[in-house]
Amino acid sequence: MRKAFGVKYSNRAKVLLCYALAWGLALLLPYLALRYLYPYKLAGTAPAAATGLAFLPLPAAAREALALGQAAADRGLLKQALAARDLAWRYAVGGLAALAWLLTLLGQLGWRAAYVRPREGAGAALRAVHTSRWMLLGLAALNLLCALWLYLAAVRWIPDRTVWDALTYYSGFVLNTAAAAVCFRLAAPPAISGRRAYFKRL
Numbered sequence: 479m480r481k482a483f484g485v486k487y488s489n490r491a492k493v494l495l496c497y498a499l500a501w502g503l504a505l506l507l508p509y510l511a512l513r514y515l516y517p518y519k520l521a522g523t524a525p526a527a528a529t530g531l532a533f534l535p536l537p538a539a540a541r542e543a544l545a546l547g548q549a550a551a552d553r554g555l556l557k558q559a560l561a562a563r564d565l566a567w568r569y570a571v572g573g574l575a576a577l578a579w580l581l582t583l584l585g586q587l588g589w590r591a592a593y594v595r596p597r598e599g600a601g602a603a604l605r606a607v608h609t610s611r612w613m614l615l616g617l618a619a620l621n622l623l624c625a626l627w628l629y630l631a632a633v634r635w636i637p638d639r640t641v642w643d644a645l646t647y648y649s650g651f652v653l654n655t656a657a658a659a660v661c662f663r664l665a666a667p668p669a670i671s672g673r674r675a676y677f678k679r680l
Contacts, residue, residue: 575650
């Protein structure tokens with residue numbers, strides 16, 4: 479039998495798995511918090527500012543919930559009005575978290591695409607280290623701005639805020655940054671990564 483030499487196996491599957499796990503968790507965990515943790519711990523605590531959530535990327539379902547809540551309030555149905563307000567608030571938080579997730583992912587993928595076929599092999603890895611740090615800093619600032627925007631526009635109006643509020647409303651922004659950091663180090667293009675390099679080869 480002839481033995482094949484020089485066969486190189488791509489780490490594409492491992493990179494895809496890394497992206498799926500990192501970015502999937504960054505999207506799934508905030509969703510689970512809004513879907514299950516909010517009704518269990520924070521029901522009825524949506525800020526009064528939820529009636530004017532035009533500053534957030536509201537889905538159509540959220541606007542319908544706001545309309546239903548206003549109609550219920552006009553009829554004096556307080557319980558239904560509060561439930562509709564809570565639903566609209568969860569859509570608002572989820573919409574902003576999803577937007578930050580998408581922008582962070584696109585930014586990280588844009589950086590990765592720039593180093594798939596670097597022109598200068600010797601200096602590309604060193605340049606990639608510097609640009610990845612600056613890009614990660616920029617993506618962290620983006621998520622921090624989104625979290626600050628959410629706080630100033632709505633969360634600060636919630637009385638008696640607890641740690642559950644922070645976990646539910648801000649976890650997505652932290653996880654977005656963490657996912658980007660993981661993918662920078664573990665899912666860099668093969669041209670600039672290696673087992674003992676700054677960018678680890680999976």
